[in-house]
Amino acid sequence: AQSVTQLDSQVPVFEEAPVELRCNYSSSVSVYLFWYVQYPNQGLQLLLKYLSGSTLVKGINGFEAEFNKSQTSFHLRKPSVHISDTAEYFCAVSEETSYDKVIFGPGTSLSVIP
Amino acid sequence: DTGVSQDPRHKITKRGQNVTFRCDPISEHNRLYWYRQTLGQGPEFLTYFQNEAQLEKSRLLSDRFSAERPKGSFSTLEIQRTEQGDSAMYLCASSLGTEYTFGSGTRLTVV
Numbered sequence: 001a002q003s004v005t006q007l008d009s010q011v012p013v014f015e016e017a018p019v020e021l022r023c024n025y026s027s028s029v030s031v032y033l034f035w036y037v038q039y040p041n042q043g044l045q046l047l048l049k050y051l052s053g054s055t056l057v058k059g060i061n062g063f064e065a066e067f068n069k070s071q072t073s074f075h076l077r078k079p080s081v082h083i084s085d086t087a088e089y090f091c092a093v094s095e096e097t098s099y100d101k102v103i104f105g106p107g108t109s110l111s112v113i114p
Numbered sequence: 115d116t117g118v119s120q121d122p123r124h125k126i127t128k129r130g131q132n133v134t135f136r137c138d139p140i141s142e143h144n145r146l147y148w149y150r151q152t153l154g155q156g157p158e159f160l161t162y163f164q165n166e167a168q169l170e171k172s173r174l175l176s177d178r179f180s181a182e183r184p185k186g187s188f189s190t191l192e193i194q195r196t197e198q199g200d201s202a203m204y205l206c207a208s209s210l211g212t213e214y215t216f217g218s219g220t221r222l223t224v225v
Contacts, residue, residue, distance in 0.1 A: 045215035104156035
């Protein structure tokens with residue numbers, strides 16, 4: 001079974017500063033990896049996904065993530081954050097061989113300080 | 115198609131009552147998922163359907179919970195004899211492949 005760890009439950013960062021949100025996963029099989037964002041009182045929205053190919057994945061809103069198989073990590077980064085990036089960010093994993101379900105991490109709350 | 119719709123957005127119920135939530139997925143999506151999210155936590159998988167077949171149920175889904183997807187279109191999630199611990203956001207998502215589209219959720223409060 002897969003599992004996801006997000007080590008930082010809360011990350012405060014000043015506007016226009018860079019940010020990295022950490023994600024580590026555990027799985028006995030090859031996986032697909034995802035980052036979702038949830039704005040207050042809204043559903044989740046896909047930021048980016050890694051299925052195969054290049055380990056550096058670019059997503060919406062200037063975010064990118066790098067898949068590191070040896071470290072079983074999929075950290076999310078943005079070089080310069082904006083106030084509007086304040087939200088909850090969830091890392092998620094699913095088995096590569098099936099589309100049955102995605103397992104989510106506990107989330108990281110990103111607060112951008114003006 | 116405007117995305118995944120969930121109804122109602124909010125539901126307040128007394129302990130012991132039954133509640134039913136509805137999810138209308140994106141029409142061409144054959145897979146539909148239910149998740150539960152409590153405050154400060156990530157979504158927890160409950161169950162999923164491929165077309166009308168319910169393919170997996172989480173151990174989180176007690177006998178008081180039942181989900182259906184008649185004709186492979188909309189889905190309903192029913193909770194019988196609600197308990198205060200059932201208070202949560204119930205999220206529905208649909209997909210055709212690896213990417214999920216989520217609805218805005220139904221927030222259940224059991225008093």
